[in-house]
């Protein structure tokens with residue numbers, strides 16, 4: 001795979017595109033959530049999705065993670081279309097993507113270390129030792145080196161979420177999906193998780209798609225902010241501009257309510 | 260001859276009877292356990308045909324009496340040219356009947372694992388088999404144990420049917436003692452106590468398994 005050439009960052013070649021939504025429609029019954037949605041995310045780009053509740057932000061991430069299927073249209077990851085593929089080929093597409101959930105979703109039947117090592121061992125075929133080494137490095141990164149042998153149920157929400165971030169990163173995804181990863185946390189635990197994500201954004205070139213209500217965090221890490229409403233992107237731009245001089249009326253209203 | 264001397268004298272055959280009863284219970288339970296999982300997993304299959312077949316098998320064996328199933332295997336099957344030893348008939352009947360009930364236990368416990376857990380396994384790109392084995396089943400099985408325990412005890416209490424198909428289980432042996440001594444009260448009282456002790460021993464084992472499973476999930480006193 002070619003590495004991203006900064007000189008070509010503006011011209012969208014197929015190789016440098018991490019995610020493409022091409023005329024994607026998602027309906028639940030006759031309720032249209034995504035209405036011929038088009039957008040692209042370049043490799044290494046950090047994109048924040050904002051929009052009112054119910055505008056389909058979670059749906060977008062779930063479609064990418066193959067937890068839902070598109071009704072119409074095509075989603076591409078690294079130039080490969082994957083919507084509508086059978087399970088075997090979906091697994092090939094999923095390899096590039098990791099997701100962190102609002103409710104952490106750690107496995108209660110495994111200790112913290114095993115939560116992080118299980119998939120690398122089972123799915124990537126790493127040896128237990130390699131996987132454990134990788135997991136300990138990641139636990140270090142998220143500030144939980146001393147919690148390897150603890151049950152996840154014994155951790156605070158913030159600690160659980162940091163383990164979940166380590167678990168997703170252990171699979172070395174190119175693309176990390178973050179769905180309101182701090183909104184289930186007590187306010188005093190939010191900062192620790194955001195700091196970890198800032199570190200990751202700085203230390204790696206992983207592509208990030210992030211749904212958040214933390215506008216300060218969005219401003220810090222994103223290259224681009226996409227505003228959703230009515231199943232489409234109604235406005236996008238760099239955070240400085242989006243937050244200071246939004247063009248669209250709905251964006252102004254929305255930001256006025258959350259900022 | 261007093262009941263007590265007759266009882267002591269027939270202890271060896273009572274012991275044989277207990278062994279037969281326990282053996283039939285355990286073998287029947289083992290087959291039932293395997294069928295519970297096969298049918299319970301099949302009931303959640305993506306394929307309509309597999310689901311339908313599992314459903315049909317479960318409904319058939321739940322909906323027909325164990326007594327009749329056993330008699331069918333013992334009396335009717337030989338007419339078709341398949342003759343099984345009586346104990347095998349019993350194990351098969353117990354396995355099929357309680358396996359049908361057990362599959363509902365498995366299905367319910369699997370369905371009770373939060374969907375979010377399944378989503379996390381998808382996000383980690385596990386195969387369906389890895390999801391089941393590493394994440395879903397370990398979380399489901401502590402929930403299965405109390406209902407499995409109920410079924411196991413019911414299975415134990417169904418085993419007197421063995422004495423109707425010529426197997427010398429504990430009920431058969433105590434019945435021998437009853438007719439030899441004529442002391443119906445004492446003989447059946449001893450029989451009640453024996454079944455109670457066996458059932459209680461099974462419950463203790465199952466409680467241990469449940470505690471173990473819960474400790475693994477970080478619940479209870481880990």
Ligand SMILES: Nc1ncnc2c1ncn2[C@@H]1O[C@H](COP(=O)(O)OP(=O)(O)OP(=O)(O)O)[C@@H](O)[C@H]1O
Nearest residue numbers: 028029031033051052053054055056057058059060
């Ligand atoms: N499984 C489902 N069945 C039916 N409708 C659904 C389902 N999942 C989501 N929806 C609907 O799709 C719409 C978009 O939901 P989604 O969760 O993507 O919104 P969101 O932008 O993430 O909102 P929030 O900010 O509240 O998280 C909502 O109207 C929701 O009710």
Ligand SMILES: [Mg+2]
Nearest residue numbers: 057058059180
């Ligand atoms: Mg959402």
